[in-house]
Amino acid sequence: MPTLHPLQIRQALGLTQDAFSRVVGVKTRTLSKLEKGERPSESVRRKLTEVDRLRRSLVKVVRADAVGPWMTEPNEGFGGLKPVEVIERGEIDRLWGMIHDLRSGSPG
Secondary structure: OOOHHHHHHHHHHHHHHHHHHHHOOOOOHHHHHHHHHOOOOOOHHHHHEEEEEEEHHHOOOOOHHHHHHHHHOHHHHHHHHHHHHHHHHHOOHHHHHHHHHHHHHOOO
């Protein structure tokens, strides 16, 4: 499945430009340019692909309309960090682990 356009990914996640730029690791101004059609660098393209894969996996375990609020609220499962902050810290694997646990029925 091809990666969506940055604006589509952000809207599907229900995130503001500020929150999504933090997830992708770019400045808000850069994200705005990408949403207007500027071609992303290879590293940003890879990050967008990973975030879109995460989004598609999240909607299998969380209602689609709840993903945005979930991403921006403190979460006890992540030591009180917001999932957006976990990603910013380079620990996206913690979210993948949570998704795996939820899908497999493991208590985590």
